[in-house]
Amino acid sequence: MFVTITADGAGGADNTGTPCSVTGTGGAGARVVTTLPQTAAPTTFTINVGGTGGKGCNGTGTPGAGGFNGGAPGGSFPASGFRFEGPGGGGASSISTGGSLLVVAGGGGAAGGTGAGSKGGNGGNGGTTPDATGGTAGSATGSGASPGQGGGGGSTSTSTGGAGGAAGTVPFCAVTNGGPGSGFSGATVGTGGTGGNFDGGCAATAIAGGGGGGGGYFAGGGGGSGAVNNMGTAAGGGGGGGGSSFATTPSTGTHYAPSTIGTANNNGQVTISYGPPGPSLTIGKSHSGSLVRGQSGSYTLTVGNDGIDATDGTVVTVTDTLPAGLTATSLSGTGWTCTLATLTCTRSDVLASGGSYPALTLTVNVACTASGQVTNAASATGGGDTATHTATDPTTITGACPPTLAISKTHSGSFARGQSGSYTLTVGNDGTGATDGTVVTVTDTLPAGLTATSLSGTGWTCTLATLTCTRSDVLASGGSYPALTLTVNVACTASGQVTNAASATGGGDTATHTATDPTTITGACPPTLAISKTHSGAFGQGKRGTYSITVTNSGTGPTDGTTVTLTETLPKGLTPVSLSGTGWACSRSTVTCTRSDVLPSGSSYPPITLKVDVSCKAPSTVTNTATVTGGGDTTTHTATDPTKIKRHQHDEHCDHHDHW
Template sequence: MDRPGTAPGGITGDHDLPDAMYWFEVFSCALLCWCDGSLQKGDRTETVLDPPQSGAGKAGRAGKGVRLWRRVVTVAAALAVTAAGVAGLAAPPAAALSPGTDAAGTHAPAGQRQAHKAGEKRQPDLLLVAKSHQGDFIAGGQGVYTITVTNPQGISFGRDFTVTDPLPEGLTAASFEGTDTSFWRFCDVGPPVTCYLPDYELQAYESLPPITLIVNVASNASGQVTNNVSVSTRDEYGSSRESASGSDPTTILPASSSLLITKSHPQGDFNAGSLGSPFTITVSNSSPGPTSGTVTVTDDLSPEFHPYTMAGNGWTCVKDSLTCTRSDPLAPGASYPPITLTVSVDPAASAPATNRATVANGGSGAQASDLVTINAAAQPAPWLWIDKTHGGDFTPGHTGVYTFLVSNQGNAATTGTVTVADTALPDGLTVLNMGGGGWNCPDLATLTCTFTDSVAAGDSFPPLVLLVTVDPDATGPFVNTVTVSGGGSTPDQDIDPVILARPSLQIDKTHQGEFVRGGRGQYTITVTNNGQAPTRGQVTVTDSLPQGLRAAGLEGEGWHCDTATLACTRTDALPPGGHYPPITLKVKVNRKAPCTVVNTVTVTGGRSAKAQATDPTPVNRDRPGHGHKDPRHPATEHTTTPTTCH
């Protein structure tokens, strides 16, 4: 009988039959062999039990007994092996054992463990799925979700992947714009939303290309919704299980009842690798009344575009955050002046891209989208970006540092000379030096530097540093613009506003004890610098005594004080976090002073804003321990205690 599988002796074959069936066949074969031998003529089992006989009969019976006992031993061995096979069925399969252990749970030799690892194809215990969205959604508009699946395990594996997104109420799938559909082969807007990737080997710590899901937001949707997404997997044996899930709470703002926003590209299709392609954003008021409060426009550029300028008459725009704001009221039926957003286009872009803009006023808003066709470039090209930063706020009388970072975001290396120019250094700043590795900056007067080496696509140039001094009398803020051009790329520019660090003086005033009519009192005045820069120039403290008080003395260490004008001055700089020595103001309290006097003190100068402090001071009727004679009994003197003023 042929054994399909692995026999106890190590003989191997095709695994066509289960182990239990094989051991049953072994046992049956042994039993049949024994029965066949026992039923042969003259070979009955009873004779074996008889006492041994002498002579030839004894020898014959002894030989038959030996043969019979061999059959019994064979059956016993078959039973034992069968039991071992059944026990083997109950043992866990090798794939389920802990790494480095054998079937008995003991640690296997290192060589066996290594062979086991090399021959197995383990499945990960967990995948990670992340979901995120861009900004708050607006009722009646559209939103964008990004879904990413990651393998956090240190091993690779192959299987099918299915991402499922049952969108919450108020959201419906519109498209998979931006998703690599050559990778995610079967994506369906559903419901539910599904994307399927068959037969893919996911490497250790690798992430699958993100799924970009565009959703429509219902016009009556509001509040917060939670979008749940899951990824399920199917292995090579057809077994499936839920591997991971993720959620993304999303805020939906109600649609504004007054503001409308439109977005367009009036100059037609964009060309890849071009500069100057403009978007126009217009906000209008559809309500019967004027707007109130701050109106904020935010643009959400697609990655195919890079902002160059953003401006509009009456708007305050920040290019880095792509926001514009204004607070003047907009009449019913009127529109604000348009915002023009000029962009450069990625040389590698070719597919249509959508640009979205949102307007918000208070807790409501509106949204508009603009789909742009991009004509592919004839050949690869570099795409230069420049970013300008500064190190902290600038301080009058100190140095400041600007850093320019230029990178090639295109799909080809730069060719020829690349030029960086700081177009107009703001008033109040003076150049000390400008340079960086590989940059040639021959003339500080023009603030122009050049770079001639080729920079590959995706690489960055060495940083370029501009060192300046801040004029002691500078007022700021400073707005500095820098441009980059050449190298076979479209130009780019960046604007870097710098806030001037200033001192911020604070003044405090306290009084000691209780004031009593006819007595004396004392105030303590303290000046502190809570700003980010030291004071510069004269600092003046002025006290305004209220009715019922008269100055008896005014002094303080390092202060020049005048009791007649109740003013103290000094010119030494007060560093941030420091305080001047206190000023002591002594006063006399009039016998007819009101029950409460309010003393006010002011500090000015030092390049700080004016600061003020008040000290409400209660006044009692009599002086403590004051003695007087009773006019009716001149020889008797009475001592009174202060009483509350009424």
């Protein structure tokens, strides 16, 4: 048979539940778990279970008593009725045989005394490394107040008791340091140092004693007393240090941890269990923090052997049972053979007593519907151990499933220089949760050569100057907002390939999502011919008149070098005499002029001059019409010129030719 001992040291006392309104916290005892080897002869164990210390703030002047088995009393006060006494430290829990200690679980140090509203320091915890931690200093108020310092923790690794905490430093105050902790002697554990006292002088009504040290293999030191002169308000005592822990060298599978039994103001506990020779598997399962809906998380599973003997080389199987809301995505560990579908892992190599296999890592996805608290369970069997060992890991699930915005940007065909085009922008939610009602912002970045003329979409608020659109309504998972339409003008200088880019942010999604839309630009900017026709003053019957005709390119591109044709349509009563213009090829018989040279955008050809004879019978008003076509402009453009005709006054020419 083998023996497994679980020892919990007692917690240090504090002033919880006393009339003192504020208090530090007593330190927790340590937990020591160890397995002793099989012995042939009967063995008698002597067990001492640590007790918590007495509370301070009792108004008697007498400190809180030290807990059973090494806990030390707190600091005293020379008068009753003031409630400045320090609490007592927690005792160690110890197991011995034959006059020697086998196991010691260190007790927690007491909190410091409360000084007129100033909190005492916290007690140190019993040893978990197996060295213990020291207490902390109390608090103080006012320039003439100085708190007591915390006592040191006992140390098994250096074989030293904890040093006493220093008293507050205020002149003329009779205060004492905490006492040092002592070490074990035979089967007797070390005793904690007494908390520092106040013995007179100064502002006696505002000073608190120190907390007692915790018992242990090497005990913790007591906390120092506070000190206050007539300039200060209050000073708390320092907390006592915790006692260190111990497990005899021949023991196996020893573990040190904070006690879940011997917390502040609670006694310790000792449990002894017996088992047959052979391996005894253990399984631990843990995770860090809380898991978040819609995200992934991981668990760590560790299999150990707390038995007397090694495993026997038969298969060790670990099985995980996930709760609803969690889905496994991977399961692996060095040396393990794992099957994700069944969440099982196996191995057959021998595991020595006290050893552990390499850890397994289980990665899970958390569903959006997962409840706020779930429990993951795992079991370990085999290796010669006939029992099934289990571990559970309660897990807090927080948050809502996050949205994931997506943006797309499209257009149809290619864009032509000098013309307009449009893009369509669509924002969707590809995430597992809805957007959270905060602003979603879409920003477009146009390349050189494109100029925005409009930007809009149902439900969107858009600013053309910055090319941004916003909205705040919630978008469900898998949904899309109404599309945005961006209309642009294409410059004549735009390159043949441009890329328009857009981004979407917000709505609870912390990432910036982008989309690009490569766009082919074709063609040249088209010309747009314009024609104007003018004359000066009124024409006279029987006289000669002159028109001036000008062709201009008011389009965004030059003419293309094809023929530009100007055609005159004279009204009845007007007869062409001559038709000419620099660079033009004109025909009087057809009253047309042509040319093929390129006319840039915004420029004009040299004017054409048309001279006409006015009939003696011409009406009082005639309208001359001219048209222009060609040069790459597919439209026929027209100009008219209404002209007044003055009647002749016995003009000799008209008198002889007064007929058509």
